[in-house]
Amino acid sequence: MNPSTPAENSAELADTPVLASPAFSPLYQQIKSLVLQSLQLGEWKPGDPIPSEFELAARYKVSQGTVRKAIDELAKNHLLVRRQGKGTFVATHAEQHVQFRFLKLKPDDGDIISQGPAQRQIVDCKRLKAPKDVAQALALASGDPVFQVRRVLSFGAVPTIYEDIWLPGAPFKGLTAERLSRDTGPMYALFEAEFGIRMLRAQEKLRAVNPTPDEAHLLQVAGNTPLLRVERLSFTYQDTPMEWRIGVYRTDHHHYLNELN
Amino acid sequence: MNPSTPAENSAELADTPVLASPAFSPLYQQIKSLVLQSLQLGEWKPGDPIPSEFELAARYKVSQGTVRKAIDELAKNHLLVRRQGKGTFVATHAEQHVQFRFLKLKPDDGDIISQGPAQRQIVDCKRLKAPKDVAQALALASGDPVFQVRRVLSFGAVPTIYEDIWLPGAPFKGLTAERLSRDTGPMYALFEAEFGIRMLRAQEKLRAVNPTPDEAHLLQVAGNTPLLRVERLSFTYQDTPMEWRIGVYRTDHHHYLNELN
């Protein structure tokens, strides 16, 4: 790789043993892709440190500043975590301060009842053929095997969230209710540790609905209590959808908090 | 400012004619504050270009790279917009692609009815003394003058959003229903142009609720139709709250879309 002429990266393949991308992009973007590749292939595991900036600069034959810019972006995407003086680490859903990164439901200000950790209760966990809508959301063929997990989250003994979770069958082979129930800690941490699947980003669509009879029963509310319906699609590497989740939230002691920038 | 020893910024005031902050912080953070100050004082108006990176570097007696890092952050916060080859501009809510930056309600996939621009209808606009909850949200004293604006937004002739908007009286002196109605374009663009007030970030709390009789009437729904209640607090410079808005959204043809990263 010719350091002073990044535009030649596409043309001069002979001189670029590390990179092979035919399309032009800034060097730091290419580095970013390479690091991403190593992450996806599991060269570095969640929680582990990755090589130092100088090591990576040497490996990829670029300057430390270029590696830095690549890592900066990956850190902003929460794929890596920088710790001054220690190193750069592969991010994990198991860390205390990023637990429930995707859960935006917060207890109302001054509400005592709803404090503390959530109690989880698995309602059931079945393996079945994907219904049409599930298949479409997860980019599977209709009828492909999927897991359906249903659970209730309670805060201070008040059942507050009911979720219907759909997971593709192949990557989650071996999932059972027992395995889910045994686990304390966030579900995404279990996915990471047990199945090597990292949820990187998600998209939620919210609506206000009335509960179905089942939902009303499980959440112990009247049939005409408005609930927040949260449809979440989570993605892993390559923007591959890996989880489809329909949740209904009680909002009598909680609210969905969103920061707009 | 001694370029090679940023740590001395606090000690060596004699050599730092531009900066006077006693507390230590990285140089680029100090530059960021200075640029922010110029923005807030109106030295550069929304839509205008700010001086080039080299000019700013000369003004603040730092290297161009340091200015760059400061501007990078301000651009990520949507305070500035970079345009390669042209310059860096003060961001504005009037630009096409950032209109409705804070409106997360989107038409459902494949919904024809709800396409196109929103029709706005001001229901009323009154000046009155701040109720307790409004005063608290806007960090005013109870009884301070505030404006209350109520309006309905419709999509394809379907009334979809009803909003109750509270604004502090002093900064918005002279606001009238007529002035609001005359305006096409986003309300935040009007605030910018007419009152010199820029909304920089906001925080929304969502709940599912049943409509009040008024709301049901204005949105033309039955009294038991669940609605999405969106409580938004918007901030201007210095994290000063400048608008408190309670909206109720119909979600039969729309959904609230949120990206989680």
Add this chain to the structure above:
DNA sequence: CAGTGGTCTAGACCACACT
């Protein structure tokens, strides 16, 4: 063409963590 932001490098020093 000149002027702007965007990328890349090389080298220096600071702040922090571990040993």
Add this chain to the structure above:
DNA sequence: GTGTGGTCTAGACCACTGC
């Protein structure tokens, strides 16, 4: 002290815009 990430500089060249 050594090694890590964090900041800052100076200078080069690239990519885009508009004269």
